[in-house]
Amino acid sequence: MSPPVRYRRLSTVKVLMMAADALWSNRLRTGLTTLGTIIGISSAIAITSIGQGVQKATEQKLQALGTNVLLVQAGVTTNNSSQGAATLTWEDSQAVSQQVTAAKAVSAFLQKPQVQVVYAEQKIVTNLIGTDKYYPEVKNIYPQEGQFLSQDDVNAANPVVVLGSKVRDRLFGLNASAVGADIRIQGERYKVIGVMEPKGALGEVDQDDQLYIPLTNMSARIVGNNALAGLAISGLWLKSNSEVYLDAAQFQVTNLLRLRHNIYPPQPDTFRITNQKDLINTLNSVVGLFTVMVVAIAGISLIVGGIGIANIMFVSVVERTREIGIRKAVGATNAAILHQFLAEAVVVSCTGGAIGVGVGIVISFGAATIFQFPFVVSLWSVATSLGISCVIGLLAGLIPAHHAAQLDPIVALRSE
Amino acid sequence: MTTMVRMEAITKTYCLGEVSIPVLKQVDLSIAQGDYVAIMGASGSGKSTLMNIVGCLDRPTTGEYFLEGKNLTTLNEDELAYIRNQHIGFVFQQFHLLSRATALENVMLPMVYANLSQQEQHQRAIQALTSVGLSEHLAKRPNQLSGGQQQRVAFARALVNQPAMILADEPTGALDTKTSQDVMHLLQELNEQGITIVIVTHDRDVAAQAKWIIHLQDGSVVNQACNSRL
Numbered sequence: 001m002s003p004p005v006r007y008r009r010l011s012t013v014k015v016l017m018m019a020a021d022a023l024w025s026n027r028l029r030t031g032l033t034t035l036g037t038i039i040g041i042s043s044a045i046a047i048t049s050i051g052q053g054v055q056k057a058t059e060q061k062l063q064a065l066g067t068n069v070l071l072v073q074a075g076v077t078t079n080n081s082s083q084g085a086a087t088l089t090w091e092d093s094q095a096v097s098q099q100v101t102a103a104k105a106v107s108a109f110l111q112k113p114q115v116q117v118v119y120a121e122q123k124i125v126t127n128l129i130g131t132d133k134y135y136p137e138v139k140n141i142y143p144q145e146g147q148f149l150s151q152d153d154v155n156a157a158n159p160v161v162v163l164g165s166k167v168r169d170r171l172f173g174l175n176a177s178a179v180g181a182d183i184r185i186q187g188e189r190y191k192v193i194g195v196m197e198p199k200g201a202l203g204e205v206d207q208d209d210q211l212y213i214p215l216t217n218m219s220a221r222i223v224g225n226n227a228l229a230g231l232a233i234s235g236l237w238l239k240s241n242s243e244v245y246l247d248a249a250q251f252q253v254t255n256l257l258r259l260r261h262n263i264y265p266p267q268p269d270t271f272r273i274t275n276q277k278d279l280i281n282t283l284n285s286v287v288g289l290f291t292v293m294v295v296a297i298a299g300i301s302l303i304v305g306g307i308g309i310a311n312i313m314f315v316s317v318v319e320r321t322r323e324i325g326i327r328k329a330v331g332a333t334n335a336a337i338l339h340q341f342l343a344e345a346v347v348v349s350c351t352g353g354a355i356g357v358g359v360g361i362v363i364s365f366g367a368a369t370i371f372q373f374p375f376v377v378s379l380w381s382v383a384t385s386l387g388i389s390c391v392i393g394l395l396a397g398l399i400p401a402h403h404a405a406q407l408d409p410i411v412a413l414r415s416e
Numbered sequence: 417m418t419t420m421v422r423m424e425a426i427t428k429t430y431c432l433g434e435v436s437i438p439v440l441k442q443v444d445l446s447i448a449q450g451d452y453v454a455i456m457g458a459s460g461s462g463k464s465t466l467m468n469i470v471g472c473l474d475r476p477t478t479g480e481y482f483l484e485g486k487n488l489t490t491l492n493e494d495e496l497a498y499i500r501n502q503h504i505g506f507v508f509q510q511f512h513l514l515s516r517a518t519a520l521e522n523v524m525l526p527m528v529y530a531n532l533s534q535q536e537q538h539q540r541a542i543q544a545l546t547s548v549g550l551s552e553h554l555a556k557r558p559n560q561l562s563g564g565q566q567q568r569v570a571f572a573r574a575l576v577n578q579p580a581m582i583l584a585d586e587p588t589g590a591l592d593t594k595t596s597q598d599v600m601h602l603l604q605e606l607n608e609q610g611i612t613i614v615i616v617t618h619d620r621d622v623a624a625q626a627k628w629i630i631h632l633q634d635g636s637v638v639n640q641a642c643n644s645r646l
Contacts, residue, residue: 010531018528025516326512329473330526330573331501333494409473413512 010336019343026316030348033312036305037352037392038359041385044298045360048381050367051291055284057373061200062280068104068243069138070250071274072096072257073235087270089230090215092260096236099256102249104241107134110218111234117211118184119171126167127210128185130218138237141207146179146194149214153193157216161190165198166208185211188221235271246277305352306392313345313400324404325412338405345397346390353389357382419485420581420612421447421470426479428465428635439465440476441635447628449484449580452603452613454623457632464585466632467616471504471583472496484580501529505574509586511566513558513573519545520554523572530577544572548602564595571602581612588622600625 023030074088093108100106110130117124129135132154136142143162153160163171163178172178181192190213199207213222219231240249250273257271258264317324324337361377368375428440439462447453457463468474469481472488475496481488483503488496500506513522523541532540545551548568558566567587574582584603588596604625607613615626623629624643631639 010529014528022516322512323514326514327525327529328497329471329500329506329512331497331529331577333497333529335494336529410468413473413508 010339015339015343016347018340019347023344023347029312033309033348034352036308037302037349037389038356040298040302040305041353041356041389042359042363044295045357045381045385046363047294048291049364049377051287052376052378053368053373055287056376058283059280062276067276068240068246069276070238070246071235072238072253073272088233088235090233091230092257093233093236095260096238096253096256100249100252102240102245102252103238105134105137105239106236107132107138108215108233108236110215110223112222116186119181122171124170128222129210129212130215131212132215138239141196141199143194144197148194149212154214154216157214157220159190159217160193162194162196162212163192164196164208164210166206167211168195186222243277246275250275302388302392306396309345309348309393310396310400313341313397317341317400317404321407321412321415324407325409328409329413334405338401341401341404342394342397346393349389349393353386357385418449419446420449420451421445422482424480426469426476426481428469429477439635443637447612447614449612450610452607452627454626454629455616455632456623456629461632462635463616463632467583467585470614471506472499501526502577503580505579505582507570507574507582507584507587509589511570513566513569515558518555518557519550519569522569523576526573526577540576544576548572563591564598567591567599581614582606584615586617587615588619
């Protein structure tokens with residue numbers, strides 16, 4: 001007379017339907033119970049998605065600059081204060097260009113922030129860069145209109161200027177024609193020969209809010225060069241043939257400059273080298289750390305949510321003691337009762353998880369739209385979130401469901 | 417007539433800490449198929465415990481219980497659940513319907529655990545409710561039905577898996593005289609269809625309908641008499 005297997009095991013679909021039905025009849029409570037999982041999962045999804053989006057956007061911008069680029073700056077950084085000593089010269093730059101085999105192109109530059117620029121009645125303050133013809137190639141930014149500085153302009157220290165797109169907009173009006181006009185930079189007259197394409201801001205530096213004039217001209221007329229060894233520069237950009245040569249280039253540049261400046265161990269460098277790859281790595285580790293932190297917080301919220309579910313399940317078992325008795329009297333096995341309550345916990349937490357995924361996607365989509373970075377939702381994070389919420393439901397439901405299954409039908413039937 | 421229930425020297429003892437309380441003492445009982453038995457006795461006489469053991473909701477401490485010739489004493493909980501589901505129908509004083517389920521869903525419940533198809537559950541539940549005269553109240557919840565109607569839903573639920581035996585624990589205890597009579601009539605009809613009926617009651621009028629009356633006192637059968645009226 002032992003029961004057939006068919007009797008012992010209800011189909012999963014049937015059990016889930018029964019669970020959904022029971023939960024639906026107590027909608028408010030079910031809704032409040034799911035909140036914990038919704039908050040946990042949605043914040044995890046939103047933050048990982050936003051983090052990935054920001055990371056991707058920054059990487060794209062850095063990659064647009066080129067991942068095979070080194071920045072060598074004059075001066076050293078000691079205890080957070082940078083000393084912009086005039087330790088690099090144009091001759092250094094030319095030596096790097098000629099002797100560093102890993103270098104594809106080298107561009108020297110002088111930089112002066114907060115320079116006053118005037119056109120007609122318009123007066124603006126912007127960032128002035130003196131450089132050479134290699135700048136566009138190295139920085140991967142090209143003129144949209146007119147042309148960039150030529151070798152002749154640099155050799156002859158011509159009073160010509162190339163405008164960043166934002167400078168053009170501010171001085172001449174949005175997308176107005178500027179080539180051929182005369183502007184004044186710190187009182188000196190310059191002819192506009194080109195306007196650069198817009199590139200967007202990267203960190204603090206807005207590449208579009210800059211002016212470019214010949215390095216030689218800037219050194220003589222704007223900065224007032226007094227370097228004994230030659231024409232002082234703020235630094236140089238070096239572009240290698242490929243990312244893989246970057247470390248070699250950095251090594252060669254360091255050795256060459258130390259030699260040229262007569263620096264011997266244990267003396268430190270008098271210049272700083274920034275590697276684009278290092279920047280990306282730093283950025284990735286910062287975003288990674290941030291993501292780990294937020295995911296940890298989301299995890300805590302999920303645990304709290306799970307405890308909430310367990311609590312409500314206990315209350316539900318007590319409230320429905322008589323129902324459990326009735327079900328057992330008409331033939332429910334312990335396993336059937338266990339599955340019913342487990343299924344309710346799992347349905348609650350998985351529903352919360354699914355809603356959380358939806359809310360998280362909406363939040364990150366909104367953030368991506370408002371702050372203009374790519375909208376990325378990885379399947380991995382969605383799948384993990386749903387998986388975790390189901391596991392939490394199982395764990396939270398286990399003890400209450402076991403408690404329900406073990407109830408004595410006679411005692412359960414007698415309860416009010 | 418074959419034997420439906422045979423109990424041999426059944427005892428039931430509850431242990432409360434160090435004290436053991438004997439509730440049933442050496443009860444021998446035999447109920448034939450198609451019988452109609454009323455169990456009477458004062459409260460605390462052990463009649464509910466006897467009923468629970470007959471209904472496989474409880475196990476005896478010692479003694480042997482045979483249902484339709486099969487020894488149930490050694491069965492595990494799942495096997496007892498199966499017997500409750502397939503062979504026994506329960507009717508309780510408090511009806512014990514699921515309050516948030518409709519009459520139809522309540523009647524379908526035993527078939528859910530019998531793993532019948534949705535279609536068959538539906539069909540048989542409607543049939544059972546029609547047979548107790550509730551075909552127009554399928555979608556009503558217990559709180560929308562009168563006491564008599566609720567008890568009839570409970571009967572439909574008890575009948576729906578075609579049990580050999582119906583156990584009714586004070587089935588009229590919560591009903592007025594008129595509806596009590598309806599319920600008694602229903603029990604009579606079911607018995608005439610060949611279903612074995614075991615009923616626990618205080619009420620002499622209710623017991624008077626049974627073929628046999630078993631009197632319990634302090635856990636022992638003191639009198640097992642054929643109903644004088646028959």
